[in-house]
Amino acid sequence: MQLSDVLDISYAKIAERCGLRQQVISRYVTGEIELSLQVLIKICNALRMPIYYFVSENDNHVIPNRESDRKS
Numbered sequence: 001m002q003l004s005d006v007l008d009i010s011y012a013k014i015a016e017r018c019g020l021r022q023q024v025i026s027r028y029v030t031g032e033i034e035l036s037l038q039v040l041i042k043i044c045n046a047l048r049m050p051i052y053y054f055v056s057e058n059d060n061h062v063i064p065n066r067e068s069d070r071k072s
Contacts, residue, residue, distance in 0.1 A: 002029070007047065018046040 004011050011029070015022040019042070027033045044051045 014043075014047070018043050 004014060007014065011025050012022045015025040018025070020039075024033075028035045028039070040051065040054055043049075044054065
């Protein structure tokens with residue numbers, strides 16, 4: 001599941017809310033560039049999402065559903 005699906009907004013809108021260019025968000029999503037912890041925190045704060053949604057342990061992922069986590 002993609003972040004844009006969970007939030008029900010485009011990557012362009014995600015980039016706008018996070019103060020990043022859409023091309024940069026796209027490169028993070030595709031893995032072309034590595035996401036630093038500082039940028040992850042910036043994205044989480046901008047989207048008002050807990051950081052644990054972006055981290056997995058033992059390949060266990062917490063994926064929020066749109067109804068419970070969309071705060072826009």
